[in-house]
Amino acid sequence: MEQFILFGDSITQQSASQAKGFGWTPALQDTYIRRLDVVNRGFSGYNTTQALSVLDRVLPxxxxxxxxxxxxxxxxxxARLPNTPGFSQTVDLEQYKKNMTDIVNHPKLQAHKPQLILLTPPPIEERKALAHDQSNGINVMRRTASNTAKYAEAVRQIGQEFGIPVLDVWAAFMKEAGWKEGEPLPGSSEIEQNKALADMLHDGLHLNPEGYEIIYRELMKLITEKLPEHAPDNMPYVLPSWDDATAWK
Known part of the structure; x- marks a missing residue:
């Protein structure tokens, strides 16, 4: 079987869980069953520096x-704010762009000549993120809606530079939240809480099933429209059906 690898941080890792309901990984595994092996390579807490350092070990x-x-x-x-409590995860924007570029161009990855799809980080819901941190004894805002938006824009730029399709998770969530360009960002603690966005993020950062359903829906739309040769309906089973008389002769 050829592989469909999901590489990322905790948002990817947790997409394998069905504890809350819909999971992005099992949905993709079902969609591509007998066509591709969908492999979850999500690493909770990792930033791009850490992800780049382990890439050689997690790819076949x-x-x-x-x-x-x-x-x-x-x-x-x-996108975590610098100099905030806890083990530092922050990678400044320019280094983030370089790390993402180095991941895309990694020799072991490029040896496969794969079809890459970049995903932007989703928005942040500041109130829920702060409340979650406070439950762990951290009373400082460590993530903001505006700063995360900058990292989402960086992914769009990298996709354009290298001609790689981008699944704009940030924009898809914002659309679901009813946001329009020029308005204050949903998720900011400076405005009234946006219920639609809050429902997508169970702790202000990680996704509820509603969020994973949006990613799955938008990913399959992107593949169907822009990468049709990789759409499951256009891929035959790797091994024949049990009742394929010609194949079993």
């Missing part, structure tokens, strides 16, 4: 298994 060689599709979903941790 082309001889071990070919990567056909791969999502790169990083930035939520890089």
């Amino acid at each position: 060689t082309p001889e071990q298994g070919r990567i056909r599709l791969m999502t790169i979903f990083l930035g939520a941790n890089d």
Whole structure:
């Protein structure tokens, strides 16, 4: 089987769980069953510096298994504000861009000639993120809606530079929240809480099933419209159906 690798941080790692309901990873595994092996390579807490450092260890060689599709979903941790309590995850914007570029161009990854899809980090809901941190004894805002938006824009720029499709998670969530360009950002603690956005993020950072359903829906739309050769309906089973008389002769 060729592989569809989901590479990212805790938002990818937790997408394998169905404890709260819909999970992005099992949904993709079902969609691509018998066509591609969908492999979750999410690493909770990782920023792009850490992700880049382990990339060589988590990818197969082309001889071990070919990567056909791969999502790169990083930035939520890089966008943490600097000099805030806890082990530092912050990666400044320019270094983040360099790290993402180095991931995209990594020789072991490029050896597969895969179809890459970049995902922007989702928005932040500041009130819920702060409340979650306060429950762990941290009374300082560590993430803001405006700063995360800058990292989402960086992913768009990288996608444009390298001609890689971008699943704009940030924009998809903002659309669901009813936001329009020029308005204050939903998720900011300076305005009234946006219920739609709050419902997508259970702790202000990580996704509820509603959020994962949006990602799954938008990803399949992107693949169907822009990468149709990788759409499941256009990919035959790797092994024949049980009742394929010609194949079993």
